[in-house]
Amino acid sequence: MKIRERLLKFILPICLLLIGCSTEKLLDDQLSKEQSPDVQLLKSVSSKAVTASNLKPIGSGVMMQAFYWDVPAGGNWWNTIEGKVQDWSNAGIDAIWLPPASKAQNGAFSMGYDPFDYFDFGQYNQMGSIETRFGSEDELKTLIASAHNAKLSVIADIVINHNSGGQSEINPVNNQSNWTKFTPLSGKFNRDYNDFHPNHNHGNDTGVFGGFPDLCHHQVRVQNELWKNPESVAKYYKNTMGFDGWRFDYVKGFEPWVVKDWKNEVGGFAVGEYWDGNAGTLDWWTGQAEVSAFDFACYYRMKDAFDGNNLNKLNDDMLWKRNSTRAVTFVSNHDTNEIYHGKMLAYAYILTHEGYPTIFYRDYEEWLNKERLNNLIWIHNNLAGGSTNILYTDNDEYISKRNGHNNSGIVVYLNNADSWQERWIETNWSNTKIKDYTGHSNWEPITQAGRWVKIQVPPKSYSVWAPK
Known part of the structure; x- marks a missing residue:
């Protein structure tokens, strides 16, 4: 692991916040009407967003999931990805999806899905480290700047269902001890039991995750701190760090209006992880949230088809068949890698069909034939258009x-x-x-x-x- 806990960074954290701030990048709200319907994605992008002339329109190419579970620890991941963005852009990628970038409970060993301080991107000495698993704040800003120079949008992985790493306090609503006292070193979004479930105003939402303290999005203060205030999490990610869009983690855990409000407030392409293989359920959620969703229905039908040796399953219902402008298709991701046989056939399917396809880092860089994948990306970007x-x-x-x-x-x-x-x-x-x-x-x-x-x-x- 890189040794970054130098005295200078401990004494001068505020200075580092001011170094290398990215110019604000705004994702285009409305793709050209001359493009095919499957790349317009109009309903997935905020009406407040405007075209960023130096970035490729999202949906005109292919998204790269630029990480996998348990990428090497040691703080080098941002540098690793920074060295690849130009090649990816040349191949036809139009956006990269990064892992949760801020400090989490497990510090330098966390993949980011146990968020603690939304404003610590590897600058403050807390949770056992200064850097995150992926690197420092400066390295993240360098990566984002390099991606923008390569005309790529940068998608932030946003975990707002739950938090982790707080101190114990008594919740007077249920008279129980809960780990809900958060005083991060960034000094932003301090939290207590009122910000979680249960509280005096709201008992629960649609779901909890892993026993973590469950944020209450009905609390006006939580809304303000997450997306409404000028220095909210959403606006800091966008305006200070330079992120262009959002991948919302575990959206089953809260109501779809949360994502809709976030998107309407700050703009940018947005996609939710609603883990459900029913195309009708996915279609309902995208309509409520007014953003895209990962097409788990397509994923499970491809698993049935290629691992189950029955390509008739590709006749079945999928989100892209109901609304291709809101379907983000994928073959593997950091949580799911169950299509073992015929994986290239699965990529040939999503890269020639409607929807916005995603390529998984390890499939592209390690496991499959990169030349063949690049060929399919070219076919997707240049030949595959229109209805199916x-x-x-x-x-x-x-x-x-x-x-x-x-x-x-x-x-x-x-x-x-x-x-x-x-x-x-x-x-x-x-x-x-x-x-x-x-x-x-x-x-x-x-x-x-x-x-x-x-x-x-x-x-x-x-x-x-x-x-x-």
Whole structure:
């Protein structure tokens, strides 16, 4: 672990807050109406946001989850990511999602999901360390600046359901001892039992997590400290640190109006982690919160399809099929990595279909073929547009087409069988030479006048067809 607990940083923490402050970055509120509907994401972005001319529009490319559970401790993670943002941007990434960045109860060993001081990004000597697991405040600001220089938005992971690391105090509402006395060294958002459940005004919300003190968002003071005041958590993250958007952790734990109010107050792209495989439930939550959600329905249907060897499951209901502008699709993340077989097929699925796809750091940097993923990102950004029609499914095969929007569209062929497959399909193109843009097939057939053509796909693989 890096030794950062130097006397200078202990004596002069306030000075460091003033060093390297990022210029405020505002995420675009409304993507161009000339873009395809699946990249407009209009309902997921605040009406107060304006276009940041130097950043790629969110949804025009692919999001990178720039961490995994238990990344190496030692305070080097921000520097590691800072060295990759330009390459990611060149590959077609438009945003990076960072882990919870502020000091948590477990200090230098925490992944950030046990938040203690929302305003300590690795500057104050508390919870056993100065730096967070990921690095110092200066290193985080350098990373954000480098990401912005690479035209990438930076998404903050926001944990506002619960807190951790407080001191014990008696709660007069239930006459019990609770760990709800928070006096962080930043001097901001001091908390006591009134800010948690239960209190004199509100007994509980929709859920608690892991026994942690549960923040009460119905308390006006909590709303002010989290997102409404000029020096609130949300506005400090945005205006001082330079974050552009939000990933809300465990949104099942509080009502959707909380996310809606936060987004309406400060703007920026927002996506919630509503962990539920029911597409209807996800659709309901996104409508209430007026932001995007991770498409767990799509995730579980892909698990059934590729690990369960039944591609018919891709016919089932998913959030992207109900409202693609609010669906953030994924194959793996820091909590879930259950699609073991056919993982590249799963990426071929989300990177050719509607929704805003996310790539998991370890899949991209360590576990899968980066060249193939870059090819699929290029296909997503340049060829995959318009509505989707499923053309054929069985246990081993899946074929669909995107109908195009300011592009010709594509035909996607997934094959979970152990042998090459061929099939006649009806395209949108008459008398047109097409090719497989993945390079998996060297065929270049010409569609008939009636738009029919035979395409092929290798075993346990995929092909993506469009006019040459």
